[in-house]
Amino acid sequence: MKNKKIWLVGIMPAITITNIIGQAVVPAQKPVAQLNDILFWLLMVTCVVVFLVAILFIVKTNQLLYNRLMELEFANKGIILPQAVAQPEGESLWENMRKKYWNNPIPIEQESEITFNHAYDGIRELDNRLPPWWVNMFVLTIIWAAGYMWYYHFSDNGLSSAEEYQVDMEISRKAAAVALAGKANSVDESSVTVLSDVSSLEDGERVFKTLCAACHGQSGEGTVGPNFTDAYWIHGGGIKNVFKTIKYGVPEKGMISWETQLKPIEMQKVASYILGLEGGTPANPKAPQGQIWKETAQDTVKTSK
Numbered sequence: 001m002k003n004k005k006i007w008l009v010g011i012m013p014a015i016t017i018t019n020i021i022g023q024a025v026v027p028a029q030k031p032v033a034q035l036n037d038i039l040f041w042l043l044m045v046t047c048v049v050v051f052l053v054a055i056l057f058i059v060k061t062n063q064l065l066y067n068r069l070m071e072l073e074f075a076n077k078g079i080i081l082p083q084a085v086a087q088p089e090g091e092s093l094w095e096n097m098r099k100k101y102w103n104n105p106i107p108i109e110q111e112s113e114i115t116f117n118h119a120y121d122g123i124r125e126l127d128n129r130l131p132p133w134w135v136n137m138f139v140l141t142i143i144w145a146a147g148y149m150w151y152y153h154f155s156d157n158g159l160s161s162a163e164e165y166q167v168d169m170e171i172s173r174k175a176a177a178v179a180l181a182g183k184a185n186s187v188d189e190s191s192v193t194v195l196s197d198v199s200s201l202e203d204g205e206r207v208f209k210t211l212c213a214a215c216h217g218q219s220g221e222g223t224v225g226p227n228f229t230d231a232y233w234i235h236g237g238g239i240k241n242v243f244k245t246i247k248y249g250v251p252e253k254g255m256i257s258w259e260t261q262l263k264p265i266e267m268q269k270v271a272s273y274i275l276g277l278e279g280g281t282p283a284n285p286k287a288p289q290g291q292i293w294k295e296t297a298q299d300t301v302k303t304s305k
Helices: 003-025 032-076 094-104 108-114 130-156 160-186 197-218 238-250 263-275
Strands: 116-119 123-126
Touching: 108 116, 197 263, 238 263
Parallel strands: none
Antiparallel strands: 116 123
């Protein structure tokens, strides 16, 4: 009967807690699969609670039987064990709890109660328990591990190691993109190269038709500004000269500086697009202006892709 009561003490609170948690965290509209997962883990928690209660019952029973056997053994040998020393009067509840759950001191007068029934050369062994502070910290680590596993591996709150890796990789990719963007924005007229990839040329075309077409025509045929489809250049051709002209402008001819409105990479893209207009056949091209540009070894640059 006593054993049944102990089992009920362990099972009934577990069932009650399971029902309360289930009603709180499982709304009626949850999908069936997710509901099954939650019920599975609630069942697992219930099993763990029952298992711990069973272990506690076994430990307490073994302790009781061991103490009874020791008393019988000492009684057969005519050894009278002293009565347990009462707690000193005047100690507070906090002091008693501190001694029980942290220090657990065993007075010398009570050592006979924890003495094993054997001796070696007159030396008796005491059945001292582990320090309560150590046991309590060990229990806390188990509780912490269970909470950690649930938070990072079974709930949607924490990130697993694989998910943290993916997040770190994404951060690294963004940092690399920022670094490359900063490197691209460090381009100037002495280091600029021709871009030939489709994406860059499309960006350059978009900038050209938005900002430059008013003076140079939608196809580069020239209106107020010069024609870009012939081989003639007023301020020098080639990527470095075109980039420099875009950057600083030609104020006396009405060409403004775009340095404050365009990033270096944007000026590089539009300059590369302008160079690609040469040889085109737009309608109503403007008459040539300037001189035919001939590329020299000093002006030759490698194509950047």
